[in-house]
Amino acid sequence: QQQVKQSPQSLIVQKGGISIINCAYENTAFDYFPWYQQFPGKGPALLIAIRPDVSEKKEGRFTISFNKSAKQFSLHIMDSQPGDSATYFCAASPPGYSTLTFGKGTMLLVSP
């Protein structure tokens, strides 16, 4: 029940296309959903996060869509660029909890 299932494992998108990464969870106590971006050899960086009181959050080309009834959330990268090529991790946590539950990651490659 603590798992966060992330898909796909890897994704190839053409430059200018939309990259979509999905995550699903079971624990209805989760109420904080961040996404991290990790470049090779670097630590993950917090990209964007959402709470379930909103269905969508947008920051530049990155958008989180949240579906509380389906217990799913997704990351959309609009106008994908080669510089977006990285591994993306979704995560979730209940309120006041000390740890995050991470998905297994999605390796995104944006072809020029």
Add this chain to the structure above:
Amino acid sequence: SQTIHQWPATLVQPVGSPLSLECTVEGTSNPNLYWYRQAAGRGLQLLFYSVGIGQISSEVPQNLSASRPQDRQFILSSKKLLLSDSGFYLCAWSMGLLYNEQFFGPGTRLTVL
């Protein structure tokens, strides 16, 4: 602003040797601190976390240990390294507030030969 440091950046150690990786956070007080391991091309495995000095929670039983001798210092240790200990070790911190916004350090690449 807050900054997290890890050292060393890379380390090559023989099997059976000891290990000490250090993580320090600047610009905040009483943070939650975390150690993660990431195998090549794999996800993030939480090893230890600490909500205060001297308080360590272990997520995975193994030959590693962690200590928090100071408020903003977190150390990962081993008495005898195994080949399977190779990986990318990441330290992270959070403010321990209602929402667990974690920030990661640059990582240490450990190779055990």
